[in-house]
Amino acid sequence: MRMSQLLVRTLREIPSDAESVGHTLLVRAGFVRRLASGIYTLLPLGTRVLAKVEAIIREEQDAAGMQEIVMPVLSPYELWEESGRAAMFGQDALPAMTTEGRGGVFVLGPTHEEVATTTIAAEIDSYRQLPVTVYQIQSKFRDEARPRSGLLRLREFTMSDAYSFDANKEAMVASYDTAVAAYRRIFERLEIDVVPVEATSGAIGGDVNHEFMVPTTIGEDFFASCSSCGLAANIEAAVRRVNSPLADATTINAPSCSRISTPGTGSIEAVAALLSSRGVTTTSILKSIATLDADGTPTIIVVPGDREARLPHGWRLFEETDFASHPAIIRGFVGPVGLSGVRVVADESIRHAPHSFVVGANEADYHLIDVVVGRDFDPDEYGSFVVVDDGDSCPNCGAVMHLQRSVEAAHTFQLGLHYSSKIRNASFVAEDGSEQLFWMGCYGIGVSRLLAVLAEEKHDDQGLIWPASVAPYHAVLVAIGAGRNPLVVETADSAYVALRAAGVDVLYDDRDVSPGVKFADADLIGVPTRITVGGKGLDRGICEVRSRATGEMVEIPIEALLAGRLSI
RNA sequence: CGGGAAGUAGCGCAGCUUGGUUAGCGCGCCUGCUUUGGGAGCAGGAGGCCGCGGGUUCGAAUCCCGCCUUCCCGACCA
Numbered sequence: 001m002r003m004s005q006l007l008v009r010t011l012r013e014i015p016s017d018a019e020s021v022g023h024t025l026l027v028r029a030g031f032v033r034r035l036a037s038g039i040y041t042l043l044p045l046g047t048r049v050l051a052k053v054e055a056i057i058r059e060e061q062d063a064a065g066m067q068e069i070v071m072p073v074l075s076p077y078e079l080w081e082e083s084g085r086a087a088m089f090g091q092d093a094l095p096a097m098t099t100e101g102r103g104g105v106f107v108l109g110p111t112h113e114e115v116a117t118t119t120i121a122a123e124i125d126s127y128r129q130l131p132v133t134v135y136q137i138q139s140k141f142r143d144e145a146r147p148r149s150g151l152l153r154l155r156e157f158t159m160s161d162a163y164s165f166d167a168n169k170e171a172m173v174a175s176y177d178t179a180v181a182a183y184r185r186i187f188e189r190l191e192i193d194v195v196p197v198e199a200t201s202g203a204i205g206g207d208v209n210h211e212f213m214v215p216t217t218i219g220e221d222f223f224a225s226c227s228s229c230g231l232a233a234n235i236e237a238a239v240r241r242v243n244s245p246l247a248d249a250t251t252i253n254a255p256s257c258s259r260i261s262t263p264g265t266g267s268i269e270a271v272a273a274l275l276s277s278r279g280v281t282t283t284s285i286l287k288s289i290a291t292l293d294a295d296g297t298p299t300i301i302v303v304p305g306d307r308e309a310r311l312p313h314g315w316r317l318f319e320e321t322d323f324a325s326h327p328a329i330i331r332g333f334v335g336p337v338g339l340s341g342v343r344v345v346a347d348e349s350i351r352h353a354p355h356s357f358v359v360g361a362n363e364a365d366y367h368l369i370d371v372v373v374g375r376d377f378d379p380d381e382y383g384s385f386v387v388v389d390d391g392d393s394c395p396n397c398g399a400v401m402h403l404q405r406s407v408e409a410a411h412t413f414q415l416g417l418h419y420s421s422k423i424r425n426a427s428f429v430a431e432d433g434s435e436q437l438f439w440m441g442c443y444g445i446g447v448s449r450l451l452a453v454l455a456e457e458k459h460d461d462q463g464l465i466w467p468a469s470v471a472p473y474h475a476v477l478v479a480i481g482a483g484r485n486p487l488v489v490e491t492a493d494s495a496y497v498a499l500r501a502a503g504v505d506v507l508y509d510d511r512d513v514s515p516g517v518k519f520a521d522a523d524l525i526g527v528p529t530r531i532t533v534g535g536k537g538l539d540r541g542i543c544e545v546r547s548r549a550t551g552e553m554v555e556i557p558i559e560a561l562l563a564g565r566l567s568i
Numbered sequence: 569c570g571g572g573a574a575g576u577a578g579c580g581c582a583g584c585u586u587g588g589u590u591a592g593c594g595c596g597c598c599u600g601c602u603u604u605g606g607g608a609g610c611a612g613g614a615g616g617c618c619g620c621g622g623g624u625u626c627g628a629a630u631c632c633c634g635c636c637u638u639c640c641c642g643a644c645c646a
Contacts, residue, residue: 012595012607013580017639037638089646111646145569145644153645220645411646444646480605516606523606534605544605 001473002496003509003521007044010521020218022456023150025464029524031451031472038147038155045525046451048472050158053450054137056189056469057160064182066133066162071115073139074106079114083422094143108141113442116163117419120438121426127167127436130428131175135162137447149218151452152407158448164441167430169416172439176208176414179443183212183410186445191467192453194409197223197232200313212410218456219406224388228399235403236310239384240392242348254356254370257337263365266332268305271358271367278369282306285358286350286371288334290318290326293343298326302336302346302359302379307386309347328362335360337368337377346379347386407453408446415440464526465549473507475499475566476527478518480534482510492533495543495561499531502564506531523548529566533558 008030017034018024026032031046042050058068077094080086086094094107109115116134124130140159147153164175180196187194192214199211211234213223224238225231233239265271272282285305293299294314303309311317323331328339336344337359350357356370371377384395390403420426420437430436458465468474477499479492489510496508507527509518515534522530532544543561546553556568 009578009596010607011579016574016580019640034638140646142646146642148640408646478605484604514604514606514608516604516608519606521607532605536605 001507003476003507004511006507008525010524018150020149020152020452020456022218022452022454022459023152025459025524025526026150026451026455029464029526031455032151038144038153040151040154040448045472049451049454049466049470050447052470052472053190053447054158054160057137057186057445057447060182060186060189061135061160061162064133064178066135066179066182068136069119069134070136070138071109071112071119073109073141075109075112075115077105077107079118079423080107082424083114083419085114110140110142111159111444112136112138112161113163113415113419113440114423116442117423117426117438117440120163120165121420121423124165124428124438126428127430130438131164131166131171133162133164133175133179133441135160135443148220149452151448152218153220154448157446160445160447162443164443166439166441167428167436169439172414172416172441176412176441179441180210180412183412183443183445187212187409189469190450190454191469192409192450192457195223195225195232195404195406197225197234198237199234199411200237208414210412211408212412213404213406214409214453214457215404215406216453216456217405218452219404221406221408222403223406224392224401224403226394226397226399226401229394229397231394231396231401233388235387237313238388238401239310239395240386240388240401241395241398242351242384243393243398252354252356252372252375254372257356257368257370257372257376259361259363259366260369261365262333262367265365265367272305275358275367275369280358280369284355286336288336288360290322290329290331290334291315292318292322297343298322298329298341299343299345300329300334300336300339301385302344302350303386304347304349305358307347307349307389310385310387312385330360330362330364333360333362333364333366335362335368335371336379337371338362343381344377344379345381345383345385346373348382348384349386351382407449409450409453410443410445412443413441415442459526462520463524466526466528468528471526471528473527474505475529475531476507476509476522476525477531477533478509478515478522480515480518480532483512485535487538488533488535491538491543491558491562495531495533498562498564499566504564504566531561531566533561 010030011028014024015027018027030043033041035041137160139156141156144153144155147155162179166172166175194212194214196210197213199209222235224233262271262274265274268282268285268287271285272280282305287303287305289301289309291299291301291311301309350373353373356372358367358369359371361368392401394401416439417437419440427435427437455464477492477496479488482489499506526548528548530546537543541558542555543558544553545556545566560568
């Protein structure tokens with residue numbers, strides 16, 4: 001490509017809407033432009049990178065036996081009612097992306113489990129046709145409450161999504177492992193360091209699943225990882241080990257519990273402040289959170305006052321209407337003592353606490369003091385119900401865990417029968433002649449997001465530094481003094497032809513601008529190899545070849561360049 | 569959805585407090601000349617619904633009200 005023709009405008013100044021360095025560079029170097037919040041156009045350079053990332057994904061998934069298909073962006077609303085996800089996404093998310101068409105309502109797909117299941121169900125009748133894994137690379141639409149950080153969190157973005165169909169659980173696990181292995185190779189080729197972590201399945205459903213996290217400062221996610229055994233889990237799924245029992249109820253010397261007036265203290269901090277004269281701190285208060293568990297059963301989660309409660313997957317916090325229908329539970333003064341008909345679960349760490357606690361009295365403006373766990377209330381269940389923090393103990397080996405800020409680059413799920421049991425006719429005839437449901441898996445890579453991650457992780461003060469595997473061009477040919485030196489033009493033109501003939505993806509900077517501009521743009525855009533042809537070098541029969549990443553520069557004979565070679 | 573900030577030329581900004589000539593500056597763009605190995609110089613030029621609507625006023629980029637959009641923090645999140 002001749003740069004004089006390339007649709008690119010580099011910006012010298014920092015765009016006002018860009019916060020992260022990586023995104024700033026993508027904008028300054030002319031890869032992307034914002035159309036609306038969370039909606040971006042990819043200009044030619046950005047498009048080329050995206051295409052190269054997609055090509056790698058295609059190659060590795062094809063090699064793994066996965067087959068590419070193209071499913072529609074639009075899907076009938078009825079399909080989402082069938083799977084139950086119309087209700088799950090709720091009043092806001094799906095309708096916001098719904099289009100009224102002739103003859104029905106169609107959803108702009110946020111993901112494609114329903115469509116994939118329907119598609120495969122129509123094509124596969126027999127176990128003999130299994131296993132099969134299909135994938136597509138396509139736009140997805142999500143009603144993000146808050147798009148952010150450029151390409152990191154978009155309302156419309158490109159995703160590579162794959163769906164596996166198997167005859168039984170063992171086969172599903174095998175397909176899952178195959179897909180995960182393909183993902184690992186993809187990230188290797190992209191030169192992106194990913195950490196597979198255990199995760200929660202969110203709105204997708206299913207049991208076993210992993211996220212591929214990229215540790216980076218622009219991450220909006222956290223995962224906990226063990227410093228010793230390597231266990232890693234998303235913050236939403238991570239649990240901790242509570243070490244050594246410390247005491248039990250019988251050894252605590254506390255008077256029987258009593259009510260105390262605590263007007264207007266709807267928070268742990270307020271209670272601690274009010275009762276500080278009694279030596280009460282946030283750690284001696286129990287935080288009681290009213291929730292509905294995955295089955296809709298009212299459940300109080302009890303955790304130490306200084307910790308954040310972790311809601312297991314599928315649970316949700318009480319809303320106004322829930323408090324209204326459970327009058328015994330008083331917002332701001334929830335407690336585990338004396339509640340009948342309400343399940344209480346507690347974090348393991350309070351089980352053997354060596355002291356009494358302050359808890360909500362389930363009465364407005366009152367708390368209970370001198371509450372002893374095991375004496376005054378007995379949780380129905382103990383578990384790990386706090387959000388893991390830096391320094392907590394690994395549930396596996398007990399070593400210290402650390403939190404890592406990161407971006408979710410991919411997510412893989414073993415769905416089991418989650419969708420095939422809901423979508424009609426998602427079954428096949430098994431070897432024994434019986435009708436069986438598909439065992440499914442689904443897999444997604446956030447392709448657009450990878451550009452943001454790459455830009456953030458691969459740059460220096462001068463600009464972007466693309467890995468060769470995805471760089472928009474392999475090399476940039478810079479002609480110095482082309483406007484006044486016919487020999488430079490002649491040589492550079494010939495080199496451009498020769499390099500292309502040799503299979504080098506080359507960007508030829510033939511613009512009539514100063515050398516400084518050409519060098520600065522070459523660095524900003526981040527093409528891995530820069531070839532400089534100038535009058536001074538021509539006099540000596542050489543040109544310069546420089547590595548963007550290392551700055552290393554070698555001189556090679558003009559003849560080598562004209563033969564399409566970039567080394568001596 | 570809660571909190572904060574901001575909308576003035578393609579991009580980045582000043583002007584607004586204290587209303588009043590023709591709304592400025594830098595980058596970019598166009599023309600000419602000079603220049604040419606790390607974002608050149610001189611001269612000339614084009615480009616504005618001052619986010620939108622209403623109000624106050626003789627007069628509004630500037631004051632008041634409403635709305636929209638964008639960014640940040642949080643909530644939420646596949």
